[in-house]
Amino acid sequence: MRKKERQIITVGLILLFAAIGWWAYHGGGGGFVDITNALSDNSTENTTYELAVSNLLAIVDQSTGHVLVSFQLANEEHFNISSVQVLYALNVADPNNATYTALNATAENGTYKAEIPSKFGDVVYYKVKVVYDTDKTLESDVQSITVTDTTAPTLSSVSLDYNSTAGTFSIDFNATDNDxxxxxxxxxxxxxTSNTVSNTTTFTEVNATALPITITNVTANDYYAFYFVVEDISGNKAMLYNETAPYVIQANATATWPVVVTEQSSS
Structure with a gap:
């Protein structure tokens, strides 16, 4: 390049930068202009996403005793997920070294769910396992839940059958429970001979694991007061009548037996 051409180019560059400087201080809003981004078009924003188990929840199905596990996966849309499982173990001494059974979790509206086939009284240990991006694995910490029955039995009615010859009441229950x-x-x-219950009336308890229950040494034509309770294996109870307002009936051989006792019956 000739000397004169170099001089012309040098002068042109000086004039160009002078014009840019004048615009920055006078016509560009009164402040210095950072033109780095305008001169560079290869800068990119790098964001790192982390796959995580969130909102992990377990509840007991009171109708079955099964444990229902639900959870979400944070940022799952940024990963190639190949399997999502719930691993569980029942009543183990060391949950960190136990053998776990795998259940495939099903997704619905962004929430994963699995049902563990437990029963009332079990201690359930569970965790979430996710396989993603071909060979990577995510496992949550081990959680636990005790399967507790909180539903009381239903005591619909009781049948009283008086046997005047034997001097007995035979008592049967119409009761159900979820477990x-x-x-x-x-x-x-x-x-x-009085059909009135007083503050001094003493009740005798008779209980059994099988039915019917028999009350012996019944005196003919005397009045008898009753109330009834059922209890499930978790200790939940249901009552029909009570100590202060019991069901009262006469041991009368001429009455029609058995008598079905419900809460709506009159004494």
Whole structure:
């Protein structure tokens, strides 16, 4: 390049930068202009996403005793997920070294769910396992839940059958429970010839694990007061009548037996 051409180019560059400087201080808003981004077009924003288990929740299905596990996966849209499982173990001594059974979790509206086939009384240990990006694995910490039955039995009615010859009451229960009824209770008192319960009336408890329950040494034509309780294997109870307002009936051979006792019956 000739000397004169170099001089012309040099002068042109000086004039160009002078014009830019004048615009920055006078016509560009009165402040210095950073033109770095305008001169560079290869800068990119790098964002790192982390796959994580969130909102992990377990509840007991009171109708079955199964544990229902639900959770979400944060940032799952940025990963190639190949499997999502819930791993569980029941009643183990060391959950960190136990053998876990795998259940495939199903996704619905962004929430994953799995149902663990436990029963009331079990201690359930569970965790989430996710396989993603071909060979990577994510596992949550081990969680636990005790499967507790909080639903009381239903005591619909009681049948009283008086046998005047034997001098007995035979008592049967119409009761149900979401798990299992463990014990039946009959509380009874001989009121004699009066059908009135007082503060001094003492009730005798009779209980059994099978039905019917038999009350012996019944005196003909005496009045008897009753109330009834059922208890399931988790200790939940249901009552029909009570100590202060029991069901009262006369041991009368001429009455029609058995008598079905409900909460709506009159004494």
């Amino acid at each position: 299992q009824i463990a014990k039946y209770y009959v509380y009874w008192a001989d009121l004699g």
